[in-house]
Amino acid sequence: MTEPVVVCTFGGTSQAGQDETEAALTLGRRVGEARGGELRWLVLGSAPVELDAIARRHAVVAVDHAEDAKLDTAGPDARVEAVAQYAAETQPRLLIFNQDFDSRRIAPRIAARIGATAVMNGLGIDVAETGGLHVISAAYGGDTNVVYAPDPSRPCVVALMANAVVAEPAGGSAAPPETRSVALDLSAVEERIEVLEPARTEGPRLEDAEIVVAGGRGLGSPENFKLVETLAEALGGMAAASRPLVDEGWIDSSRQVGLTGKITRPALYLAVGVSGATQHMAGCAAAKTIVAVNTDADAAIFRHARYGIVGDCLEILPELIRAAAQMGAG
Amino acid sequence: MNILVCVKQIPDPAGPQELNNDNTLKREGKLILDESDSYGVEIALQLRDTAGEGEVTLISMSPGEPSGLRTALAMGADKAIHVVDDTLHGADALSTAKVLAAAVQRAGDYTLVIAATESTDGYTGTVPAQLAEILGLPSVTFAKSIRVEGGKVHVDRQTEAGYDVVEADVPAVVTVTAGVVEPRYPSFKGIMAAKKKPLETLAVSDLGLDLSSWGQNIVSVEDAPSRAAGEKIEDDGEAYLKIVEFLEEQKVI
Ligand SMILES: Cc1cc2nc3c(=O)[nH]c(=O)nc-3n(C[C@H](O)[C@H](O)[C@H](O)COP(=O)(O)OP(=O)(O)OC[C@H]3O[C@@H](n4cnc5c(N)ncnc54)[C@H](O)[C@@H]3O)c2cc1C
Ligand SMILES: Cc1cc2nc3c(=O)[nH]c(=O)nc-3n(C[C@H](O)[C@H](O)[C@H](O)COP(=O)(O)OP(=O)(O)OC[C@H]3O[C@@H](n4cnc5c(N)ncnc54)[C@H](O)[C@@H]3O)c2cc1C
Numbered sequence: 001m002t003e004p005v006v007v008c009t010f011g012g013t014s015q016a017g018q019d020e021t022e023a024a025l026t027l028g029r030r031v032g033e034a035r036g037g038e039l040r041w042l043v044l045g046s047a048p049v050e051l052d053a054i055a056r057r058h059a060v061v062a063v064d065h066a067e068d069a070k071l072d073t074a075g076p077d078a079r080v081e082a083v084a085q086y087a088a089e090t091q092p093r094l095l096i097f098n099q100d101f102d103s104r105r106i107a108p109r110i111a112a113r114i115g116a117t118a119v120m121n122g123l124g125i126d127v128a129e130t131g132g133l134h135v136i137s138a139a140y141g142g143d144t145n146v147v148y149a150p151d152p153s154r155p156c157v158v159a160l161m162a163n164a165v166v167a168e169p170a171g172g173s174a175a176p177p178e179t180r181s182v183a184l185d186l187s188a189v190e191e192r193i194e195v196l197e198p199a200r201t202e203g204p205r206l207e208d209a210e211i212v213v214a215g216g217r218g219l220g221s222p223e224n225f226k227l228v229e230t231l232a233e234a235l236g237g238m239a240a241a242s243r244p245l246v247d248e249g250w251i252d253s254s255r256q257v258g259l260t261g262k263i264t265r266p267a268l269y270l271a272v273g274v275s276g277a278t279q280h281m282a283g284c285a286a287a288k289t290i291v292a293v294n295t296d297a298d299a300a301i302f303r304h305a306r307y308g309i310v311g312d313c314l315e316i317l318p319e320l321i322r323a324a325a326q327m328g329a330g
Numbered sequence: 331m332n333i334l335v336c337v338k339q340i341p342d343p344a345g346p347q348e349l350n351n352d353n354t355l356k357r358e359g360k361l362i363l364d365e366s367d368s369y370g371v372e373i374a375l376q377l378r379d380t381a382g383e384g385e386v387t388l389i390s391m392s393p394g395e396p397s398g399l400r401t402a403l404a405m406g407a408d409k410a411i412h413v414v415d416d417t418l419h420g421a422d423a424l425s426t427a428k429v430l431a432a433a434v435q436r437a438g439d440y441t442l443v444i445a446a447t448e449s450t451d452g453y454t455g456t457v458p459a460q461l462a463e464i465l466g467l468p469s470v471t472f473a474k475s476i477r478v479e480g481g482k483v484h485v486d487r488q489t490e491a492g493y494d495v496v497e498a499d500v501p502a503v504v505t506v507t508a509g510v511v512e513p514r515y516p517s518f519k520g521i522m523a524a525k526k527k528p529l530e531t532l533a534v535s536d537l538g539l540d541l542s543s544w545g546q547n548i549v550s551v552e553d554a555p556s557r558a559a560g561e562k563i564e565d566d567g568e569a570y571l572k573i574v575e576f577l578e579e580q581k582v583i
Contacts, residue, residue, distance in 0.1 A: 101489050105471050108456035112463040117545035120454045139453045147549040192468035192498050199492035253492050260507055302562055311565025319570040327583035
């Protein structure tokens with residue numbers, strides 16, 4: 001086992017979660033091919049249903065399964081300890097996580113524990129001619145791309161942003177992966193953070209929506225925000241919002257788009273009364289098409305929009321709702 | 331209740347960002363308090379004032395003048411520790427966390443260390459969790475609100491699904507998400523008072539650290555590619571039809 005490339009996943013077997021896992025495996029495989037280094041998949045806690053099929057699809061050489069009751073809850077301390085023990089044994093060159101709230105909590109700590117470099121907000125990894133890694137990541141709220149060359153003498157931890165890499169199967173027929181159960185001792189771990197009331201997850205996820213209608217402060221009032229919800233429903237999509245609206249309590253935080261909210265990738269993102277701040281765009285820049293309505297012709301959102309309408313959303317939304325209802329009915 | 335707040339001083343992100351030959355950010359000009367950190371400062375001041383006792387101490391590592399620290403002192407923080415050392419040029423996140431940890435250990439008794447979820451410039455969101463790891467403290471992340479009671483810190487913590495209510499023993503490192511409170515503006519009195527507040531300037535050697543190499547070099551820094559702007563039309567009362575047409579084309583309706 002020379003300097004393996006390890007993709008580490010935990011929890012979540014939703015479709016979106018699986019897509020992201022496959023994106024990370026795709027990236028890991030490419031790096032492994034480019035610089036030599038087998039692709040291993042470290043699974044913490046319960047395994048995804050399609051583990052085997054996914055592993056084969058991405059030519060994973062070995063699945064390392066770490067099972068322990070302490071890993072089945074979302075406790076960060078057990079996960080940090082587990083990966084640190086695993087890394088001591090396996091000596092990975094590169095450890096890739098999918099970036100989400102959970103991994104943002106643990107990846108930097110794991111890096112500190114094992115003396116690795118850490119690159120968050122990862123967008124991709126190239127292998128330089130020298131064999132060194134070039135890790136591409138977003139800075140300045142997504143305005144800037146920075147390429148880091150991590151110290152080759154240490155492991156490197158990368159958190160890969162959702163939608164940054166498109167999953168692609170290895171092609172050909174890979175041998176089934178070797179499957180191994182990782183020996184861990186987590187007896188000393190006691191989670192130091194107690195969750196008194198967990199957030200409720202229910203209903204469809206914004207990340208999976210094909211159509212998103214997002215409202216911003218330009219709507220003016222919570223009553224007007226109902227127009228956004230009505231249109232989203234009429235289009236068979238989901239309503240979302242910029243952060244100020246979530247802060248004001250007009251809508252639940254699970255519907256916030258942006259850097260500190262959800263990263264969406266819909267076919268259509270219709271933004272009304274949203275200025276297009278970089279922190280907001282971080283959550284919708286990957287949309288296939290952005291359509292914007294804003295009274296300010298200079299609003300930043302128009303720089304991203306395929307169609308931009310300079311106009312009052314309070315006039316345009318009712319028209320759209322009417323049109324959608326008519327079409328739907330007809 | 332004594333609270334330490336890690337604050338970054340950064341070149342004004344609204345201005346042009348100039349790079350050195352090694353692609354690090356030029357930090358020679360006037361530095362300002364990172365807006366991301368103004369929320370943590372505000373929360374710390376509120377916690378101190380609610381407790382009715384204790385001090386808010388700022389900790390920062392950056393080159394140059396403590397101009398950003400003065401802003402936070404003017405807001406009401408009590409004192410500051412500023413680590414300034416040319417040898418820190420280009421420091422990576424883990425090295426930064428080591429420096430801040432050493433400074434924290436000099437700062438006396440404390441209940442909380444507060445930092446921002448991510449800074450505005452580097453934006454890696456790694457330093458606070460690494461700081462917690464080095465100090466061996468619980469790392470509570472993405473806080474919207476913080477309360478300290480009976481030796482525990484209670485936090486509303488943002489997650490994928492909404493907000494968890496969590497608690498941990500103190501001392502703990504808590505990161506605050508930007509925008510969760512309205513940071514106060516320094517008053518004139520505050521600005522005058524800030525000039526007399528204790529500000530300790532330290533070098534790496536004062537912290538007993540030996541940091542000689544960084545975990546990574548910056549190869550390049552570029553604007554993220556933005557998509558080509560599309561069509562922009564003024565609403566003449568009928569512009570919505572353009573969207574309807576597009577929705578039809580896409581078979582959305
Ligand atoms: C660290 C950090 C993280 C952040 N994370 C996020 C995040 O995750 N998500 C997020 O959204 N924000 C985030 N923000 C906040 C972000 O910077 C912006 O402040 C926010 O996105 C602005 O929201 P907005 O577009 O709704 O409001 P505004 O910027 O106030 O824009 C309102 C827009 O509505 C237009 N308007 C007004 N009236 C009308 C009308 N009648 N019809 C049509 N248009 C109209 C105006 O011209 C304006 O462009 C973050 C900020 C920081 C510092
Ligand atoms: C475009 C770009 C340019 C860069 N240029 C430089 C450079 O010129 N010099 C350089 O040293 N590094 C530079 N870096 C690297 C990066 O800023 C450092 O690695 C830093 O140590 C990691 O910090 P961060 O800003 O990502 O912190 P984050 O982890 O995002 O910071 C979160 C919070 O931790 C606390 N914190 C972080 N750093 C400090 C600090 N120094 N003092 C007090 N509190 C802190 C603050 O509360 C901060 O809000 C650059 C990165 C980028 C993307």
